[in-house]
Amino acid sequence: MRPQKVDDQQLMTGLMAVLRAKGFDGASMNDLSEATGLKKASLYHRFPGGKKEIAEAVLAYTGDWSEINIQQVLTDQSQTPLQRLQQAIANIRALYDDGQAICILRALTMDSSLPLFGNLIEERFQVWIDAFAQLGRDFGFADEKAKKLALETLIRVQGSLVLSKGLGTVEPFQQNLIEIERIYTS
Amino acid sequence: MRPQKVDDQQLMTGLMAVLRAKGFDGASMNDLSEATGLKKASLYHRFPGGKKEIAEAVLAYTGDWSEINIQQVLTDQSQTPLQRLQQAIANIRALYDDGQAICILRALTMDSSLPLFGNLIEERFQVWIDAFAQLGRDFGFADEKAKKLALETLIRVQGSLVLSKGLGTVEPFQQNLIEIERIYTS
DNA sequence: GTCTATACCTTGATAGAC
DNA sequence: GTCTATCAAGGTATAGAC
Numbered sequence: 001m002r003p004q005k006v007d008d009q010q011l012m013t014g015l016m017a018v019l020r021a022k023g024f025d026g027a028s029m030n031d032l033s034e035a036t037g038l039k040k041a042s043l044y045h046r047f048p049g050g051k052k053e054i055a056e057a058v059l060a061y062t063g064d065w066s067e068i069n070i071q072q073v074l075t076d077q078s079q080t081p082l083q084r085l086q087q088a089i090a091n092i093r094a095l096y097d098d099g100q101a102i103c104i105l106r107a108l109t110m111d112s113s114l115p116l117f118g119n120l121i122e123e124r125f126q127v128w129i130d131a132f133a134q135l136g137r138d139f140g141f142a143d144e145k146a147k148k149l150a151l152e153t154l155i156r157v158q159g160s161l162v163l164s165k166g167l168g169t170v171e172p173f174q175q176n177l178i179e180i181e182r183i184y185t186s
Numbered sequence: 187m188r189p190q191k192v193d194d195q196q197l198m199t200g201l202m203a204v205l206r207a208k209g210f211d212g213a214s215m216n217d218l219s220e221a222t223g224l225k226k227a228s229l230y231h232r233f234p235g236g237k238k239e240i241a242e243a244v245l246a247y248t249g250d251w252s253e254i255n256i257q258q259v260l261t262d263q264s265q266t267p268l269q270r271l272q273q274a275i276a277n278i279r280a281l282y283d284d285g286q287a288i289c290i291l292r293a294l295t296m297d298s299s300l301p302l303f304g305n306l307i308e309e310r311f312q313v314w315i316d317a318f319a320q321l322g323r324d325f326g327f328a329d330e331k332a333k334k335l336a337l338e339t340l341i342r343v344q345g346s347l348v349l350s351k352g353l354g355t356v357e358p359f360q361q362n363l364i365e366i367e368r369i370y371t372s
Numbered sequence: 373g374t375c376t377a378t379a380c381c382t383t384g385a386t387a388g389a390c
Numbered sequence: 391g392t393c394t395a396t397c398a399a400g401g402t403a404t405a406g407a408c
Contacts, residue, residue: 026298156341158349167312
């Protein structure tokens with residue numbers, strides 16, 4: 001077989017960059033083609049289902065990333081809870097480019113695209129919530145309180161990303177990462 | 187002159203509903219036409235600048251709404267701070283349809299549409315922040331603390347809306363409105 | 373002010389050569 | 391596996407009748 005011009009890793013990176021910046025409706029196949037270096041027809045060869053299948057693949061990719069960089073990190077019993085939290089926060093900071101990037105889950109959560117991916121998006125959020133809830137319990141919080149803190153953590157991440165974009169400064173995001181560490185350690 | 191088939195108020199309501207549900211790229215002139223009951227050509231008569239001018243008008247409309255239902259409410263010296271907060275929260279609940287709706291500012295804050303409206307969006311957010319900061323001072327918080335609480339308030343609103351959409355339940359939004367009242371009163 | 377009809381372009385998607 | 395060429399559908403926007 002003819003070798004792939006662009007490997008799956010590079011492909012996913014380019015596709016995800018466009019989808020989270022422009023959303024499902026805003027991202028055209030031309031945009032995705034330019035960002036990846038593969039012509040449109042080649043994208044359809046890799047993803048016969050078209051743009052919908054591309055978005056699903058990106059969501060699967062982000063799910064893998066979350067399991068490795070959030071779930072596994074937060075539940076790694078060889079580290080202290082604080083160490084795990086700090087590592088997860090560092091990974092979150094990298095994921096969102098210090099607060100400049102848009103979350104892919106947020107980008108795909110419009111009423112026009114949500115029906116296509118609803119279950120996938122909910123599952124991706126739930127991985128984070130469950131992992132942070134486990135961390136909270138390991139910090140010594142009661143189950144109920146740990147779940148509440150986990151949800152607050154995600155709300156702070158998502159909310160501060162929206163505000164950072166809207167205000168044109170990453171300060172809300174950066175400040176909130178600090179605040180998230182504080183709510184678990186005080 | 188021939189009378190308007192749809193008045194400005196109805197028009198704005200329909201246009202905003204589509205824009206916040208689908209975003210700028212996802213909302214087509216056909217969508218906007220169907221939602222308002224005005225044919226495409228009539229929309230261009232009302233808004234010669236097309237979709238961009240429509241979005242700007244909707245942002246102006248939301249600005250007026252915010253000044254009346256957030257800023258004026260939160261700074262109304264004839265009411266106690268708690269009364270003002272509770273009224274503002276009720277208005278926020280209505281604005282976002284109990285947590286089911288998407289914020290127009292979030293919807294237009296994609297990298298593809300943000301460059302068109304950046305300043306307008308930032309100003310809309312700032313009205314809320316300034317109003318909640320004033321409320322915080324009236325509650326007795328120091329200026330610095332009041333500003334921090336105001337930002338946290340908006341982060342909670344935006345974040346809980348994202349989570350409510352993504353998880354398919356309005357519980358995060360509803361819970362956070364309660365939490366917002368708590369952070370000012372305890 | 374609103375409408376029908378239309379021009380023109382971009383979109384998602386496919387066919388077939390290499 | 392990747393590409394050029396192409397199509398039908400839907401996009402923005404305009405012209406002109408009423």
